[in-house]
Amino acid sequence: MTTVALKPATMAQALTRALRDAMAADPSVHVLGEDVGTLGGVFRVTDGLAKEFGEDRCTDTPLAEAGILGTAVGMAMYGLRPVVEMQFDAFAYPAFEQLISHVARMRNRTRGRMPLPITVRVPYGGGIGGVEHHSDSSEAYYIATPGLHVVTPATVADAYGLLRDAIASDDPVVFLEPKRLYWSKDTWNPEDPQTVDPIGRAVVRRPGRSATLITYGPSVPVCLEAAEAARAEGWDLEVVDLRSLVPFDDETVAASVRRTGRAVVVHESGSFGGPGGEIAARVTERCFHHLEAPVLRVAGFDIPYPPPMLERHHLPGVDRILDAVARLQWEAGN
Amino acid sequence: MTVMEQRGAYRPTPPPAWQPRTDPAPLLPDAEPRRVLGTEAAAQTDPELLRRLYAQVVLGRRYNAQATALTKQGRLAVYPSSTGQEACEVAAALVLEERDWLFPSYRDTLAVVARGVDPVEALTLLRGDWHTGYDPYEHRVAPLCTPLATQLPHAVGLAHAARLKGDDVVALAMVGDGGTSEGDFHEALNFAAVWQAPVVFFVQNNGFAISVPLAKQTAAPSLAHKAVGYGMPGRLVDGNDAAAVHEVLSEAVRRAREGGGPTLVEAVTYRIEAHTNADDATRYRGESEVETWREHDPILLLERELTARGLLDEQAKEAAREAAETMAADLRARMNQDPALDPADLFAHVYAEETPHLREQRALLRAELDAEAEPEGGHR
Numbered sequence: 001m002t003t004v005a006l007k008p009a010t011m012a013q014a015l016t017r018a019l020r021d022a023m024a025a026d027p028s029v030h031v032l033g034e035d036v037g038t039l040g041g042v043f044r045v046t047d048g049l050a051k052e053f054g055e056d057r058c059t060d061t062p063l064a065e066a067g068i069l070g071t072a073v074g075m076a077m078y079g080l081r082p083v084v085e086m087q088f089d090a091f092a093y094p095a096f097e098q099l100i101s102h103v104a105r106m107r108n109r110t111r112g113r114m115p116l117p118i119t120v121r122v123p124y125g126g127g128i129g130g131v132e133h134h135s136d137s138s139e140a141y142y143i144a145t146p147g148l149h150v151v152t153p154a155t156v157a158d159a160y161g162l163l164r165d166a167i168a169s170d171d172p173v174v175f176l177e178p179k180r181l182y183w184s185k186d187t188w189n190p191e192d193p194q195t196v197d198p199i200g201r202a203v204v205r206r207p208g209r210s211a212t213l214i215t216y217g218p219s220v221p222v223c224l225e226a227a228e229a230a231r232a233e234g235w236d237l238e239v240v241d242l243r244s245l246v247p248f249d250d251e252t253v254a255a256s257v258r259r260t261g262r263a264v265v266v267h268e269s270g271s272f273g274g275p276g277g278e279i280a281a282r283v284t285e286r287c288f289h290h291l292e293a294p295v296l297r298v299a300g301f302d303i304p305y306p307p308p309m310l311e312r313h314h315l316p317g318v319d320r321i322l323d324a325v326a327r328l329q330w331e332a333g334n
Numbered sequence: 335m336t337v338m339e340q341r342g343a344y345r346p347t348p349p350p351a352w353q354p355r356t357d358p359a360p361l362l363p364d365a366e367p368r369r370v371l372g373t374e375a376a377a378q379t380d381p382e383l384l385r386r387l388y389a390q391v392v393l394g395r396r397y398n399a400q401a402t403a404l405t406k407q408g409r410l411a412v413y414p415s416s417t418g419q420e421a422c423e424v425a426a427a428l429v430l431e432e433r434d435w436l437f438p439s440y441r442d443t444l445a446v447v448a449r450g451v452d453p454v455e456a457l458t459l460l461r462g463d464w465h466t467g468y469d470p471y472e473h474r475v476a477p478l479c480t481p482l483a484t485q486l487p488h489a490v491g492l493a494h495a496a497r498l499k500g501d502d503v504v505a506l507a508m509v510g511d512g513g514t515s516e517g518d519f520h521e522a523l524n525f526a527a528v529w530q531a532p533v534v535f536f537v538q539n540n541g542f543a544i545s546v547p548l549a550k551q552t553a554a555p556s557l558a559h560k561a562v563g564y565g566m567p568g569r570l571v572d573g574n575d576a577a578a579v580h581e582v583l584s585e586a587v588r589r590a591r592e593g594g595g596p597t598l599v600e601a602v603t604y605r606i607e608a609h610t611n612a613d614d615a616t617r618y619r620g621e622s623e624v625e626t627w628r629e630h631d632p633i634l635l636l637e638r639e640l641t642a643r644g645l646l647d648e649q650a651k652e653a654a655r656e657a658a659e660t661m662a663a664d665l666r667a668r669m670n671q672d673p674a675l676d677p678a679d680l681f682a683h684v685y686a687e688e689t690p691h692l693r694e695q696r697a698l699l700r701a702e703l704d705a706e707a708e709p710e711g712g713h714r
Binding site: 069082110249 | 464477486487489490494686689
């Protein structure tokens with residue numbers, strides 16, 4: 001076994017490193033967005049890139065999300081690999097027409113002649129005390145759009161690996177960055193960062209026997225915490241981190257649920273029309289005879305994202321997950 | 335002490351002197367659209383160019399007529415005709431070098447064809463067998479764009495990327511009067527001006543956005559005036575005067591290529607036909623208005639000029655007509671053939687590599703097709 005110097009690093013640092021390495025490895029990689037240059041991004045994820053690679057490679061754009069993504073389309077048409085930053089989840093909405101009408105379907109419209117290798121970085125989700133329009137979990141909109149890959153890291157190593165893969169992908173990737181994990185630390189080897197599992201593969205973060213928590217992004221650490229807490233109740237929970245919502249790894253998810261016989265899907269976005277419904281349906285179709293209880297969902301409420309002083313009541317926390325786990329003690333007729 | 339006395343005692347520091355970033359005067363369009371045909375300026379135009387424009391405009395008129403006829407025969411789902419606007423369509427294609435890019439909207443099939451794209455491939459979207467029939471890289475023509483003005487930022491990004499790579503490539507993006515109200519129009523012009531991208535924005539103001547007249551579309555003095563707010567020159571041109579459109583667009587392309595940045599060109603023209611064959615134009619405009627514009631027809635303007643200068647005789651007219659008929663006959667014959675469609679193509683170009691759930695859905699479709707192919711009374 002090789003020994004590497006593992007040091008604590010934050011997810012934001014890993015993302016910066018991924019951008020830097022991608023730009024160094026491939027001169028066609030360009031970063032653009034509001035504040036990404038001189039300021040280094042409001043979350044400092046693009047810190048130092050303009051200085052190292054010049055303002056033509058890391059460009060402060062006018063403040064206009066449709067323009068940022070729309071010009072990125074043209075840049076990709078001419079052979080560049082743009083990585084655009086949307087600054088905050090709800091700020092990406094003006095760019096939706098470009099994303100849905102062009103980015104997602106240019107390959108399809110042109111019978112594969114004009115693929116668009118664009119990475120759209122969207123800091124998303126709550127838990128940082130942001131005011132209105134700074135905490136949306138908008139993944140349901142993205143996964144409902146054919147032609148896009150949708151990925152979201154939960155660990156420092158994945159932040160690096162998935163972002164490198166996203167930038168290298170010949171398809172457009174919506175890269176959802178869980179804001180509240182930006183400063184989460186993990187042991188990681190910044191001297192020799194490796195890409196880990198590829199886009200499209202889910203990972204078992206914690207093996208268990210009695211039920212599966214299926215989750216992604218900001219809810220992964222919450223589920224791991226819930227799994228630890230559940231041990232006191234005699235539950236040995238498995239935690240599956242999806243990492244990629246599109247493509248979806250049915251195989252890993254179904255294999256886990258077949259082992260455990262019970263499943264809870266956990267995410268921050270609302271439950272009605274949210275990813276949890278799709279995941280529950282897919283699990284039910286594949287594992288019906290293995291299921292001891294209905295697949296449950298623990299999600300954000302179906303409300304506009306609440307003001308920061310109330311968001312803790314909205315976000316799925318350990319207690320709400322444990323309550324759902326208790327309901328998996330299903331008896332027909334209950 | 336009253337409030338007024340207090341104010342009198344207070345001596346504010348004057349704000350720093352304000353300076354406009356750009357002198358707006360050189361950016362302003364002329365009061366009248368630029369005209370060449372029938373004026374003294376026409377003497378400066380290359381006779382060969384006039385002949386070429388004439389042949390292309392005649393061809394374009396016939397193409398529009400043929401495509402419209404194909405909708406009546408059910409061969410095209412829809413056709414947004416550019417009859418009356420052929421001068422704009424042809425000039426837009428002719429001013430570009432091979433390495434340049436054209437970004438057309440859905441009404442600009444003619445410009446796409448004039449750029450060299452196979453007429454049948456240019457109609458694929460409107461026939462309905464695929465969204466884009468041609469390879470955008472073959473003639474450097476972006477796919478016909480149906481959402482309004484969303485192709486304009488693409489043109490800016492492409493031109494910007496080309497300049498970053500050191501290529502002297504120009505992008506010319508076409509949009510209608512209605513499209514200038516869209517947010518993407520604004521964002522594209524703003525980005526282009528800030529980046530000094532080599533782009534020409536070409537607005538064909540044909541009077542109506544489907545049924546809404548220009549007066550209800552904008553309160554601006556002209557659409558060309560909008561350029562000033564972004565810091566780029568605005569130019570007004572008679573859109574039915576092929577020589578004038580060619581001249582104004584050429585100048586804008588040259589400026590862009592030499593690093594002078596973007597230009598907004600507004601061509602004042604008129605859509606003689608309805609918005610598409612599905613539209614009833616009599617609900618929003620009178621026949622007398624259309625008649626006025628018929629008298630200002632782009633073909634007539636060229637014919638008068640060429641004839642007056644002895645550059646066009648009956649024989650040359652007949653040759654242009656014949657070339658147009660040959661093109662139309664070929665288009666008709668090829669469009670009357672049913673396209674060969676492979677249903678498996680539905681899944682072929684969604685992602686570089688098919689995702690697992692698309693593989694499942696492809697298998698489902700395959701099973702459905704196999705069941706359809708089974709003989710009557712076969713096992714289901």
